[in-house]
Amino acid sequence: MHGRPRDPALDAAIRKAALDIVTEQGYKRLTMEGVAARSRVSKQALYRRYASKGELLLAALDAFAEEVLPAPDTGSLREDLLFLVRAAFAFHRSSNSAFSQAVAAEAAQGPAFARQALEKVINPRRDIFRAVFARARERGELLCSDDDLLIDLVYGPLWYALLFNFDRLTDAYAESLTDAVLAAARQA
Amino acid sequence: MHGRPRDPALDAAIRKAALDIVTEQGYKRLTMEGVAARSRVSKQALYRRYASKGELLLAALDAFAEEVLPAPDTGSLREDLLFLVRAAFAFHRSSNSAFSQAVAAEAAQGPAFARQALEKVINPRRDIFRAVFARARERGELLCSDDDLLIDLVYGPLWYALLFNFDRLTDAYAESLTDAVLAAARQA
Amino acid sequence: MHGRPRDPALDAAIRKAALDIVTEQGYKRLTMEGVAARSRVSKQALYRRYASKGELLLAALDAFAEEVLPAPDTGSLREDLLFLVRAAFAFHRSSNSAFSQAVAAEAAQGPAFARQALEKVINPRRDIFRAVFARARERGELLCSDDDLLIDLVYGPLWYALLFNFDRLTDAYAESLTDAVLAAARQA
Amino acid sequence: MHGRPRDPALDAAIRKAALDIVTEQGYKRLTMEGVAARSRVSKQALYRRYASKGELLLAALDAFAEEVLPAPDTGSLREDLLFLVRAAFAFHRSSNSAFSQAVAAEAAQGPAFARQALEKVINPRRDIFRAVFARARERGELLCSDDDLLIDLVYGPLWYALLFNFDRLTDAYAESLTDAVLAAARQA
DNA sequence: CCTTAATCGAGACGGTACGTCCTGTCTTGTT
DNA sequence: AACAAGACAGGACGTACCGTCTCGATTAAGG
Numbered sequence: 001m002h003g004r005p006r007d008p009a010l011d012a013a014i015r016k017a018a019l020d021i022v023t024e025q026g027y028k029r030l031t032m033e034g035v036a037a038r039s040r041v042s043k044q045a046l047y048r049r050y051a052s053k054g055e056l057l058l059a060a061l062d063a064f065a066e067e068v069l070p071a072p073d074t075g076s077l078r079e080d081l082l083f084l085v086r087a088a089f090a091f092h093r094s095s096n097s098a099f100s101q102a103v104a105a106e107a108a109q110g111p112a113f114a115r116q117a118l119e120k121v122i123n124p125r126r127d128i129f130r131a132v133f134a135r136a137r138e139r140g141e142l143l144c145s146d147d148d149l150l151i152d153l154v155y156g157p158l159w160y161a162l163l164f165n166f167d168r169l170t171d172a173y174a175e176s177l178t179d180a181v182l183a184a185a186r187q188a
Numbered sequence: 189m190h191g192r193p194r195d196p197a198l199d200a201a202i203r204k205a206a207l208d209i210v211t212e213q214g215y216k217r218l219t220m221e222g223v224a225a226r227s228r229v230s231k232q233a234l235y236r237r238y239a240s241k242g243e244l245l246l247a248a249l250d251a252f253a254e255e256v257l258p259a260p261d262t263g264s265l266r267e268d269l270l271f272l273v274r275a276a277f278a279f280h281r282s283s284n285s286a287f288s289q290a291v292a293a294e295a296a297q298g299p300a301f302a303r304q305a306l307e308k309v310i311n312p313r314r315d316i317f318r319a320v321f322a323r324a325r326e327r328g329e330l331l332c333s334d335d336d337l338l339i340d341l342v343y344g345p346l347w348y349a350l351l352f353n354f355d356r357l358t359d360a361y362a363e364s365l366t367d368a369v370l371a372a373a374r375q376a
Numbered sequence: 377m378h379g380r381p382r383d384p385a386l387d388a389a390i391r392k393a394a395l396d397i398v399t400e401q402g403y404k405r406l407t408m409e410g411v412a413a414r415s416r417v418s419k420q421a422l423y424r425r426y427a428s429k430g431e432l433l434l435a436a437l438d439a440f441a442e443e444v445l446p447a448p449d450t451g452s453l454r455e456d457l458l459f460l461v462r463a464a465f466a467f468h469r470s471s472n473s474a475f476s477q478a479v480a481a482e483a484a485q486g487p488a489f490a491r492q493a494l495e496k497v498i499n500p501r502r503d504i505f506r507a508v509f510a511r512a513r514e515r516g517e518l519l520c521s522d523d524d525l526l527i528d529l530v531y532g533p534l535w536y537a538l539l540f541n542f543d544r545l546t547d548a549y550a551e552s553l554t555d556a557v558l559a560a561a562r563q564a
Numbered sequence: 565m566h567g568r569p570r571d572p573a574l575d576a577a578i579r580k581a582a583l584d585i586v587t588e589q590g591y592k593r594l595t596m597e598g599v600a601a602r603s604r605v606s607k608q609a610l611y612r613r614y615a616s617k618g619e620l621l622l623a624a625l626d627a628f629a630e631e632v633l634p635a636p637d638t639g640s641l642r643e644d645l646l647f648l649v650r651a652a653f654a655f656h657r658s659s660n661s662a663f664s665q666a667v668a669a670e671a672a673q674g675p676a677f678a679r680q681a682l683e684k685v686i687n688p689r690r691d692i693f694r695a696v697f698a699r700a701r702e703r704g705e706l707l708c709s710d711d712d713l714l715i716d717l718v719y720g721p722l723w724y725a726l727l728f729n730f731d732r733l734t735d736a737y738a739e740s741l742t743d744a745v746l747a748a749a750r751q752a
Numbered sequence: 753c754c755t756t757a758a759t760c761g762a763g764a765c766g767g768t769a770c771g772t773c774c775t776g777t778c779t780t781g782t783t
Numbered sequence: 784a785a786c787a788a789g790a791c792a793g794g795a796c797g798t799a800c801c802g803t804c805t806c807g808a809t810t811a812a813g814g
Contacts, residue, residue: 003789004779010791028297033769042792047771101296107351108292109216118352149364152356156344159351163295164306168340176337183375184368190812191758198760221800230761235802379784380783386786404673409774418787423776477672483727484668485592490728498728525740528732532720539671539723540682544716552713556748563747567763568805574765597795606766611797 006048011059013039014046018060023095027102030056054106054113058120061099065120071128077136078182084129085154085174092162093169100162126151136185143188153181194236199247201227202234206248211283215290220244242294242301246308249287253308259316265324266370272317273342273362280350281357288350314339324373331376341369382424387435389415390422394436399471403478408432430482430489434496437475441496447504453512454558460505461530461550468538469545476538502527512561519564529557570612575623577603578610582624587659591666596620618670618677622684625663629684635692641700642746648693649718649738656726657733664726690715700749707752717745 017039021030030053036043050056072083092100103121107114129151136142144150157177161168205227209218218241224231238244260271280288291309295302317339324330332338345365349356393415397406406429412419426432448459468476479497483490505527512518520526533553537544581603585594594617600607614620636647656664667685671678693715700706708714721741725732 001786001788002781003787004781004791006790007779026297031769032771040792042790042794043771044773044793045791048790051771104296104351105293108289108296109214111354114352114354122352144368146364149361149368152345152348152365153341153368156346156348157340158344160340160344160347163292163347164302164310166299166302173337176334177340179375180332180337180341180372183371187367187371191756192760192810193812194759195810219800220802228761230763231802232762232804233760236759239802380786382785402673407774408776416787418785418789419776420778420788421786424785427776480672480727481669484665484672485590487730490730494728520744522740525737525744528721528724528741529717529744532722532724533716534720535724535727536716536720539668540678540686542675542678549713552710553716555751556708556713556717559747559751560744563743565760565762566807567761568765570764571805595795596797604766606764607797608767608799609765612764615797 010039010041010045011049014041014049014056015060015062017041018056019063022057022060022098022102026098027057027105030102032056054110057099057102057106058113058116061103061117061121064096064099065124069124069128071131073132073135075139077132077139077141077185078178080132080136081129081154081178081181082175084132085178086171088125088154088158089169089171089174092158097162097166100159104159104163122155126155129154133185142185144185150181150185153177153184198227198229198233199237202229202237202244203248203251205229206244207251210245210248210286210290214286215245215293218245218290242298242304245287245290245294246301246304249291249305249309252284252287253312257312257316259319261320261323263327265320265327265329265373266366268320268324269317269342269366269369270363272320273366274359276313276342276346277357277359277362280346285350285354288347292347292351310343314343317342321373330373332373338369338373341365341372386415386417386421387425390417390425390432391436391439393417394432395439398433398436398474398478402474403433403481406433406478430486430492433475433478433482434489434492437479437493437497440472440475441500445500445504447507449508449511451515453508453515453517453561454554456508456512457505457530457554457557458551460508461554462547464501464530464534465545465547465550468534473538473542476535480535480539498531502531505530509561518561520561526557526561529553529560574603574605574609575613578605578613578620579624579626581605582620583627586621586624586662586666590662591621591669594620594666618674621663621666621670622677622680625667625681625685628660628663629688633688633692635695637696637699639703641696641703641705641749642742644696644700645693645718645742645745646739648696649742650735652689652718652722653733653735653738656722661726661730664723668723668727686719690719693718697749706749708749714745714749717741717748 014035017035018030021034021038032043032046032053035041035056036046039046046056050059070087072080074080074083103117107117126148130147133142133147133150154177158169161173202223205223206218209222209226220231220234220241223229223244224234227234234244238247258271258275260268262268262271291305295305314336318335321330321335321338342365346357349361390411393411394406397410397414408419408422408429411417411432412422415422422432426435446463448456450456450459479493483493502524506523509518509523509526530553534545537549578599581599582594585598585602596607596610596617599605599620600610603610610620614623634651636644638644638647667681671681690712694711697706697711697714718741722733725737
């Protein structure tokens, strides 16, 4: 038998509360207790859905996951890449950086979270690069066959900067990085 | 100023306890309370030395910092790089990965820690690459003048994998990555 | 008024579950939640019948209430009293003591429960004594006209012992107590 | 070694809070959480001292335990008894009845508590009767040698009334009860 | 030699959050 | 209607750490 169904309004309220707290106070201050209080939801109802801060964070991340990700097609690999890298930098430079850092912190501490973040947040963004690379390959602009490596060359330095050298995420760096990736891309 | 001097044996006991707890139970379980208990040191004495888990972690990291970092000089940039990248991968693949992840988690959550980690752990390792690049430049093997960018191309993907895709840190990947860096290095 | 009639099988199941839990785990562990779970009855159906632990306890007590209460008639007041006092002691000494204590605990905390317990459990037992006293009075064995006082002299010490000195409920004590009551009974 | 000693001011604050809550809101509303909040004491400090509501109640009862118990000596057993019985009734009729009921409830549910209550609250009051009986015995007013039985005849009906028939605790009843006890006392 | 001051262990303290349990009410669909 | 199932707000539970604070007992260096 079925019992009373879960109230979807609560899911929304919880996600919103979590989102607000992270952006306003940072991930460190994100607390099950606090989310319950802010969303006016009982702790029980909260724990029924999310057993940990990590799961809660992933749920809150859905807001970003649903974003339509832009896939540029300028006809030039360099232009496409530059656009994407700049956009990625801009995203992490914005107020969303609290989330990026939360994701990093959580991923560092649990492979379970890492896997889910990969699937929900990381891979969709990598796929856009894949599409760009596919088109460039048709045009003959790309000799390297290892898309994953090239994408790592973009996102690696990005998350690395996010961890240790936040200020590095400038537009100038975006351009240098893009050219470095291009050098690798043109090499068989 | 006089009074009883601090007992250096306590420093050692504390660092050892912290180290043991992190490797045995992971960084999440590292607790000031737990370290005090395990090292048979009073909380007071502990807090006198390290005001936070972060400082404690950095102190425990000194064990690694004191390691002699090997600086290869094979006469070939590719060989030197390959050696360093493989060594770095090996280090993070080992049981020390708990520490790498702890550093990542802590850095993600506080620029103060990030800065200290940078100085104590990250930059010394970057400097080794710098030396290698300097020699290669003299030999004419290196056109790119931006050492930091090249080093980011190495360590970026490494930490990125550490966060999201641990299994990626294979020797094969080390080689691919090295060649990508070389491509960027040879480009003006 | 129509609709589906209440299932009497549920009443039985609930009472049994409550009874079992009290005897097995004590009154403290008696929980509406637990009774519902054990009796495989929904909490709704449970609350429809019994609005509180007290009501539930009283319902469970019906099992005892339906017992045929023996009314001795030996021709001697002392013999009759002794029989009743011993029987009462024996009852409370048995495994039913969990119930007696539950009744005491609940009565202590709510006059509402106390009144219901009085009516359903306490008074019926007092009435047996009344009958015995009535016969004794006819035989001229009884000068005291205050039955309630005499009965208090029996049940008072019994419940008192139940609260504070359980071990006191021996047969020897039953005899002493009976003789004390007799002394009071023979006095105008 | 010793560590920081417990702050005795906290003991006082806790006892006061517990006392106030019980008299103001009844024993049911007495909550470890509530006592901690009202006494501005951390839950930890509270639990360090009292592991349960029962222990807390006993501690709060110290206020009464320290009371000087009056021991009448009128030269007449009846007068002495009457005085004591009336005083006892008056005590339980007063606002302290909340405590009496709390004690009853708690004693009913745990022999551990019962034993402690016996020692701290019950027995000291019984001892006063013992003293009165001793004097009466010297005067030849007392033939019964079983003090405990006689005291049960007093306190039994009292607690019995406390549980089931609160209104019974009148001065008239005190007199009837006294006379009944006297009848038993005069009997060998 | 003997203060003097910072150290040490032990552990109490006010807080905050944890994750669980129970209460009493409610909302489903099913009988 | 009553029923099983189970979600819901609310409140209390007992525990774990946090960082700070007494205690009494050491331990040197400086007077």
